[in-house]
Amino acid sequence: MTSESLTRTPPPRCWTATGVYRPQDDTRLLRRALRREGVTDGAEVLDLCTGSGVLAVESALLGGRVTAVDISRRAVFSARCNALLNRRRVTVRRGDLAATVQGRRFDLVISNPPYVPSPHPGPARGAARAWDAGADGRLLVDRVCDAAPALLRPGGALLLVHSHLCGVEPTLSRLDRHGLRAGVVDRAQLPFGRILRSRLAWLRERGLVTDRTPLTEELVVIRAEHA
Incomplete structure (x- = not known):
């Protein structure tokens, strides 16, 4: 399948309950990487932090046997509804x-x-639980990296998407320490959204943004496999 046909293929139908993360640019970027991965019939796929479940459904449409996990009851409900919606x-x-x-x-x-x-201490609550991840943004990213080696079969792969604001090199280094070979396989640059714009002063205090820094965020997809 060519990159052009990957782009043209419509995404699964998706409904999200109130408070559940709706598919956005990071979802679309990860979807592109997922489709390039070439999921074969019967492949065992795990979607961690599934949210709406749209990527879990995408994996099932490609032929995978999919397990999706989320801590949010509303996300679990949304994912189950979207699986039914897409049959x-x-x-x-x-x-x-x-x-x-x-x-x-x-x-x-x-x-x-x-x-x-x-900037808010402690675990995120309400809708913010879908995006807030501690002062450095790595609260969940690090845990996914730590869990990956035991979850992957020989020849299996991890696809993880996140922002450059929580650090690309720390993710690559952490995966490397776990014996995984990792690299960035996709990138996208986009303007700051509502949440980041509302935190500009705090981001500047932490040195994540400067007065000369363009107010853009780079999203990356990192792929890792057993070395």
């Missing part, structure tokens, strides 16, 4: 990342976790 079978579980699939290994693990640096 695809997806096993959706509520739980804390990989805790619900202990002992299982997968051919592909995909994740679009919360990664936005937050």
